[in-house]
Amino acid sequence: MRTYFLVLVVSVEFIREHLKMGLM
Known part of the structure; x- marks a missing residue:
């Protein structure tokens, strides 16, 4: 489970991180 x-x-x-790069 862990x-x-x-x-x-x-x-x-x-x-x-992917979304952050997409916004930038």
């Missing part, structure tokens, strides 16, 4: 949570956090961070 591994799934870690993957979820990493995915969210990746999406946030």
